[in-house]
Amino acid sequence: MAVTHDVPPRLDDLVATAHRIREAIESVIEGKSDVVRLTLTVLLAEGHLLIEDVPGVGKTMLAKALARSIDCPVRRVQFTPDLLPSDITGVSAYNQQTREFEFKPGPVFANIVVGDEINRASPKTQSALLECMEEHQVTVDGVTYQLDAPFMVIATQNPIEMEGTYPLPEAQRDRFTARIAMGYPEPAAELEMLDVHGSASPIDKLEPVATTAEVKALIEAVRAIYVSQSIKRYAIDLVTATRHSPDLRLGASPRSTLQLVRAARAHAALAGRDYVIPDDLQALSLPVLAHRLLPSVEAQGQRRLPEQVITDLVRRVPVPEAQAR
């Protein structure tokens, strides 16, 4: 069988660029290389990231650092209960001089949009953002405006705060490629943070290490990463297992399968591989799938979190095997 040998363009360059971005971000966020790596993975997979953690662990810092290290427009939206959808998408305003309505683009017209505390906004506003995330376009007054590529939303939400918040419903959580928790830093990392952040914020000193064009090229390269049929089947097996698990009330959607494979491509590319292996899927199944699942009543009673269920499933679903005797 002859297949077209489509060597991804500049895999080595990709790895190098990605490495630069990672180093840049890690100079700001100490001791969180996994989180940084996942953030990059989501970026390269053209997805969106939901960071969920308690306040003050550097959620916004991570988003800002990523945005800063890529030389691209970054907008930050602080979500509040009184935020309106037009505050996100933009608004048509009447220009008295030209006597015409003029579109004033909202903060969503950027390559990276940081939505801080997204669960504080009203559902209406939330869904306005989520529409942009899914369609990569904004429609105001019947006119559709395309968003630039790359377009990535990094939303943060605070799980502890309950009052005056509107937690994202399942359907909207499903739009995010991955959800991560920052977690508290290690004592050593925290100490270093005190040293570094004591005088001035290092993010101010952060210089862009990659251009938008470079990131676009990276994304193109990731799209060319090879996914074998057996890997696709394995991804489907994993996702199907969540749908059949008695511990889960809601399994993962077909969209999640798509995003899982996309993220796995990026994960493989970051590792310098031009093909996806089961390990990529296994590593990503937790951040990509967990936030989409709802535990069953029994699992809730036993305090089994979806994360545990996924870990069990990954341990159970067999990987594609070599057929040899």
Added chain:
Amino acid sequence: MRLPIAAGVATGAVALTLYPLFQAGAWFWASLGAILVVTSVGMLATRYTLPNWLAPLAQLFAFWIYLTAVFTGDEAWARVVPTKESLVGLLRLVAAGFADIQRFAVPVPDNAGIVLLTCGGVGLIAIMVDFCSARLRRSALAGLPLLSLFVVPASFLGDPLSWPTVVIGALGFLGLLVADGQERVSHWGRAVLVRRTPSFIAPRPAADTGTLRLSGKRVGVTAVALAILLPSLLPTLEPDPLFGFGVGDGNGRGGNSISIPNPIVNLRGELSLPGNSTVLTYTTSDNLPRYLRLYSLDNFDGEQWTMPETKGRPDDLISDAPLPPPPGQGQSVPTSQVSLEVTVSEEVRNMNFLPLPYPASRVRIEGDWRPDRDTLMVFSTRDTAEGLTYQVVSNEPRPTAENLKTAGAIPQAIQQRYLTLPDNLPREILDKAGEVTEAGATPYEKAVKLQEFFTTTGGFSYTLATQGHDGPALSDFVLRSRAGYCEQFAAAMAVLARAVDIPSRVAIGYTGGTSVSGRWNVRTHDSHAWPELYFEGAGWLRFEPTPSGPAGQGTATRPPYTFPEVTTGGDDEPTAQPSAGPTGSDTPTGAANNRRNPLLDQEFGGTPITVDEGMPTAAKIGIGAVVVVLLLLVPAMLRWEQRARRRRVYSRPAVVVGSAGEGPGGGPGVVAVRSNRGEAGVAAAWAELDDALCDYGMSRQPSESPRALARRLSEQYEFSPEAAASMAKLAEAVERMLFARTPGETGSLREDVRRVRRALAATVSRGRRIRAVLLPPSTLLRARALGTRMLDGFDRLENIRIGRPARRNA
């Protein structure tokens, strides 16, 4: 309700095995009716929950009415209600039945008496089975009455029961057990409800007995299959391997009188039996072997040789008197007296003719044994010879060639009886007889020529594969195929002898056997047939046309007088037999000519007979142990072979055809062809690694990717850097093979596999390593997987349902 039916079906199934005991089927319908009556009453008893003790009584009563109606309806009131006369009639019939059973050999005719007895027996057993299973709820116990029914044909028939009847009987019993189990299990899982559950909420779930039923069926079917298969694999368990007297002559005759065996039919069966058991042992006063004759067949009907009507007179009891004088033996021919002590094996069944040397003059034996005056066969209608020891004195004629050449005229009676040939005997046979004996002047010389024809000049060969002994088969044997066994040789020579006017008959018995530490040991394979020819003065003399030795009938020997030149020339010629000549008994066994043991040298041509001394126990144990060890080593050998095969595959460097390689050098659009050889090598190496892990008892999760496995092994077992690198290389190779666009070049993986194997082996104990080589778990697991697949197939068969609606457990 289910149990009484199952009990009836089981009884009916087992009763089917009685079929070969009868000539006709009347008994079957009568018995079937009896079973139906008993079963119907049993069903009623279950339906109306009669007390357990009452049901069999009711069944007995109904059964009695049934018997009355069927057998003595004329004497009963309204053909049904038993009267005194009808009861007397039944008893009379029973008595007649008993008498008939004593009188007839199987297959018996179905007289009213016999049918009544059978029907009565089957009916009583049906009642007992019903009582055990449906009343006492001990279905396994019901096997006992069934077994007693089953034993009847098994013990009366000489032939093994045909396996379909056994299967039918066993399935009937299994059906009973299954019905009992279902009855029992269907009561499971029914809670005693305090509150009534409304029936519309949900149907009450029946206890899930699927797996239980499945395993039950598995056990049952396996047991039946083993019961059928095992005896066929172990020849010694075949019922009655020695004698098939009684029935089995296959021609349906001889049923209504005292059964007369057809010895010819038994012969080939015994010769071709896989087991070679000892029939009897004997010692002789001169320590030389003797042929032992059981029967003499003198009537040739054109198809086969049959036995004459034996006549044993009450005053001829051999315990009281010597045997009658041998016919035709006169003073002119010297005789020598030999005595034998014969012990018949305990395992022999139904031996009611004594194996004796011919001519026996005196037999000392317990029991009612009588000789037949003409043939000197000794038989009994009451006793059998198994386990008996008896002494025989025999006055053997030791004729010289001269004696025989000058033998006198044959008496008229002998001529009439022993020269008869059927009119339809093919002309070619008579011509052949004349042609063969052309050179012989006297009857004796003609007889010698005939024997030579069969043994040397005729080009005959010995084979047990021949079938039949009828007319066409005879001419085919003599004129064309010239291949057969003792039966054909003996029959053919006897026919040819009659054709040239020598009185002849066929003797059936045993050759002299082999000597085991001083005793002559006669086994089933020594069964033999030979012709006896009559010479006035010498009487009946044995001839031996059958080839002997390994390529023939092993222990057959030719009598000395059938070599005229030898007996006339002297008694210690090199080819002389030790028993040769009139002075054969004083053959100088320690003579200066260093001959082999004369006992081993009896055969024509001097090929020594291998004496089967029986293997010493130690050797048997040794051989058994070796066989067991070899069997145990089978997995190891399979594993070794597989490893070698895989090694060959992965040792070849993979050739990646047309691969443009990875990285900067390769541009898009370059066509790569996947290398099948390279893939096979990687797959083989990986499979080998997988099996090595299994052999060393290291687990591997199915969800563990190659890379994860490599990492875990290297960390867990603290691989050396080289081993870890090899492991990683293997993992990457298999990863590329499975998931990458091009598998890439791997080179030979031989060294890597070896290194990883070593590293793994170093982490386990020595015992584990030895076990990995001798009893590799990977091969055993594969065998188990195969077994599981077979069981799965069985389950699929099991789950085929033939349009039966689901049973509701309401």
